[in-house]
Amino acid sequence: MAHDPITPLIACSACFSDHGLRLDAERLGLEETGVCPNCNTIDSKKLTKGVLLKLAYRFFVWGSLHRCEYGAAPRIQFNEHQKTSIGLSPWLVSDVKLFESLLSIGFFPYGPRLWMIGEVEPLKELQNRCTRKNIVNRILHDYPTRNVGPEHHFYRIRKEPSNPAKPSEYDSPPNSAIGKGRFDSTNFPVLYASPDLQVCMHECRVTAEDDLYVATLTPNTSLRLLDLSVLLRDEHGTEFESLDMAVHMLFLAGKHSYEITREIATAAYTSEFDGVIYPSYFSLLRLGVMPFETTYGISHRRISQYQEYEQEKSIPNLAIFGRPIEQSRLSLQCVNRLIVRRVDYDFHFGPV
C-alpha cells in the first residue's frame, strides 16, 4: 500500500501488546522507514489514522461478530461519542487506551438492530410451516428466471468414485444417499455443481488425503433456472420486511434451514424449473468479506452505492433437479483427477 506523504503516521504494529492485534497491524500497516512517533520502534509497519480505524473495525467489530440461527451481529462497536464500556482482557487494556487517545473513540457493547439477528418478517414466515407456502410463492414470483445453455460449463467433484471415468458417477446420487442436502429430499434427487472450482472444493469438504475427481459438465439444451443469487433491488420498506434479506440469510444459515430450501426446490420443480441458482454458503469465505455489513444499522444490500459490491459477494452455485446426466439434460465433457497441492487459510483476530 502506498503512503500519501501528507497523511501523518501516528502508530505502528509494535505499539500493541495483544499479539493478534499486533499481527493484524502488521498485515494492514505500511512499509515505511523511520521511527514510530508513539513507541520509537524502527522496523515495524506504520499506521496512519485511516489504517488505525480500519484495524479497530476489523479487530473489534468484525472480530466480535456473533452468528445467530439466522443472521449475525457484532458484539462490539465504537464511535467518537461514547466512552469505552466493554470488559477488557488484561493484555488489551493498554492497546485500547492507545486507540482511545489516537482516534478519540470509545468501545461499547453493541445492541444490534433486530433484523440483523433474523427478525425479518418473510424469514419468520418461512420458518413457520403454516405461512411458508405464501413466501415460497413470492420467491418463485419475484426472483428472475435464468436460461443457461451449452455455452456454459460447471464442475462437480466426487470423492473416491468406484469408476472415475463413468459419466453416471457424476449424476445426482442414488436414492439411498439423498435427502441430506440443501435442496434434495426423499425421491427428489438433485445434482449440485458450481462454475467456481474453489467453491466446489469447500462444499465437498475435501482434504488432502481424498482421491478426488472433477467432471466438467455442460447443458445439452437451455436449462430454465430460478436465480436466487441475485440481489432484489427496488424493494419498498425496511430490512424487517425484506424478501431479499430473508433469502440472503437463508443461504448463509446452516442445516437447520434445509427444510425451507427443500420446499423452495420442490415448488420450483412443480413450476417447471430445471433447477435453481443459489448463493454459495462459502461465498463470503471464498472472498474474505464480512457478512451482513451495515452503515448506521442499515444493510449494505439496501444502499444503492453498495449494491453492486454486495452482488459480487455472491458466488452462484447450481442445483439441478432429477438425474440430468441420465436424462441427457447435461453432458459430461471431461473428467480429471484433482490433486490438492496447497491449502491456504486467511484469518484475522478479535478480542475474547
Ligand SMILES: [Zn+2]
Ligand atoms: Zn509504535
